[in-house]
Amino acid sequence: MVAPADSVLVAVSGGIDSVVLLHALLELAPTLSVRLGVAHLNHGLRGKEADKDADFVASLAGGLQLPFHDGKEDTRSYQKQHRLSLEEAARRLRYTFFDAVRADHGYDKVALGHHADDNAEQILMQLLRGAGMASLGGIPPIRDGTIIRPLIRLTRQQISDYCRRAGIAHVTDKTNFDRRHLRNRIRHDLIPVLRKYYNPAVVQSLNRLSDIVRDELHWTDALCETHFRLAVTGMKPGQLRFSLNELRGCLPALRRRIIRRAITLVKGDLRQIGFVHIDAVLQLIAAGSFGSCVHLPGRMQVRVAGSEIIVAKNDANLRNASPAGSARRWFRYTVAPPSTMPVTVFVPEAGLRVVFSLFATDSPEQLRGAGQQQAFFDMDKLHFPLVLRNVRSGDRFSPLGVGGTQKIKKYFIDHKVPATQRACCPLLVSSGQVVWLVGHRIAEAAKLTAATTEVLKAEVQVVKQ
Incomplete structure (x- = not known):
């Protein structure tokens, strides 16, 4: 991770992981022939507690006679300005700060205190979110040749034991115990259960999984590159x-x-x-x-x-x-007819997906009154492929139970649909005819009747983007 004569900027929050990292690197510095510096960013999220942490790190760096680089940011303002999650806003500000200090003061590497438990938590978070293979690669030991994580093979317990034996002082961030955050629930609730009842070495197993996935990704990325170049027709x-x-x-x-x-x-x-x-x-x-x-x-x-x-x-x-x-x-998406398996159409512009499934019924009357998030259609009255698109000027439909047609714009006004929701509200269209104002009402022409034998079910699911 480091080469002789490297200059390493150690990111220190004041917590046990980063403080142990600093002490470990300081102990190894003469052998590795590296120069160390300390960086600390106050995210401005915890008031006086965060200020005390910054003072602690400054005192620690001073006591070790190491260069100290600190900064303070208004993370909440940055979050609102860039419309990010608080975690993502803090992450961006943190890495921007580290990159700036590294460039301004001639450091070769930035060392972070992530360890094996952090990596296991990250993988479980991605699994629970249904992430793809790239996310299961976990936290890389080295990123972009400049970000290094020397503790990534050590567990939280090993780091704690080292800290206790060496008598190293550190601070405790109370937000790490706040179970409103998914990562903390995984750390304090899920992993202990997995360790106790399923696999005592769950952390090691998840880290092994991430190693395998990263190796596989290196291989598949190389294969992808060939096809990528064949598919590209132009770039600027x-x-x-x-x-x-x-x-x-x-x-x-x-x-x-x-x-x-x-x-x-x-x-x-x-x-x-x-x-x-x-x-x-x-x-x-x-x-x-x-x-x-x-x-x-x-x-x-x-x-x-x-x-x-x-x-x-x-x-x-x-x-x-x-x-x-x-x-x-x-937006405009086509909908293929479902068979034995449901068909899912994602509409990211509206922050939702619509799942279409097909089933037979001899009691269509029991399917009425489905609510706004579900709709049922007589399959024989539809013509595929259907189209999911947003509302356009002049669109009309025949709302179920109203009689006659009306402009969708008038429907929105009559039902007090906010203007911000109208532009991205999807329509389901069959052969040019609107059969569903998604999330609101189906059209008279596609309704179920006593003669209906085959039903198309459409279910709206909100997607967290």
């Missing part, structure tokens, strides 16, 4: 173009990797890009309708242009490509 700063035919010829897993790599290259990272977003792009590739597009976090847009698909950062030209020059997030 902030934009990549791909052949739709080449992408459609790839297996689904390979298509996912190519899209993830494309977004990474254009956006700079995959932060806030999840399964729902990648799946929406795959649906776009499958449909291939000219002008169709998907908007992603980070001002990203993926759109179809003839025989190509374009992955780009939003700019004025791309926005103007939307109908009528609107800044609205236009």
Whole structure:
């Protein structure tokens, strides 16, 4: 992780892990011939407690006669400004601070105090969220050649034992015991249960899994690169173009990797890009309708242009490509007929997915009054493929039980639907006819009757993006 004569900036929060890391590196410094410095960022989240932690780290660095670099940020303001989770806002500010100190003061590496238990918690968090293989690689021991984690093979217990034997003082962050946070519930509740009843070495097993996954990812990334280059038809700063035919010829897993790599290259990272977003792009590739597009976090847009698909950062030209020059997030997804397995369509612009399933019934009257999150349709009255799209000027439908048709705009007004929800409210369309204002009401023409024998069920599920 370090080379002779390296300068290492040690990130120290004041907690047991980072303080033990500092002492361990200080003990090894003469042997490794490395120069050390200490960095501490006060995130401005815990008031006087955080100020005391900063004073503790400053005193620690002074007592060890090490250079000390500190900073303070208003994380909540940054969070609101950039519309991030608090955890992500703090992470960005922290790494930005470390990078700046490293560059300004000539450090080669930044050492962080993550350990094996942290990695196990991270993997469990990703598993519970249904993450893909890339996330199961866990916390890398080395990232970008500059971020190193010397304690990643040690457990929390080993670090605690070392600290106790050496009599090392540290501070305790009370928020690490706040069970409102998923990571803390995994740490204090889930892992102890797994260790006690399922696998005493669960932490080691999860770390072994992450090692295997990282090795597999290195291999598959190399395979992906060949197909990526074959599919690319053009590239320039902030934009990549791909052949739709080449992408459609790839297996689904390979298509996912190519899209993830494309977004990474254009956006700079995959932060806030999840399964729902990648799946929406795959649906776009499958449909291939000219002008169709998907908007992603980070001002990203993926759109179809003839025989190509374009992955780009939003700019004025791309926005103007939307109908009528609107800044609205236009979307259009096709719905294939379900068979024995449900069909799921993700609509990231609306923050939801719609699951379609098919079943037979001899009692259609029992399926009425399903509520706003479910809808039932007479399968014989639908024509596939269906289309899920947002509302456009002049759209009309025949609401169930009302009689006659009305503009959807009037329906929104009459039912006091907020303007912010109207633009992204999906419509389900069959042969050009609106059969469902999703989350509100189905159309008269698609309702169940006593003669209905086959039912299409549609269920709306909110997706956390």
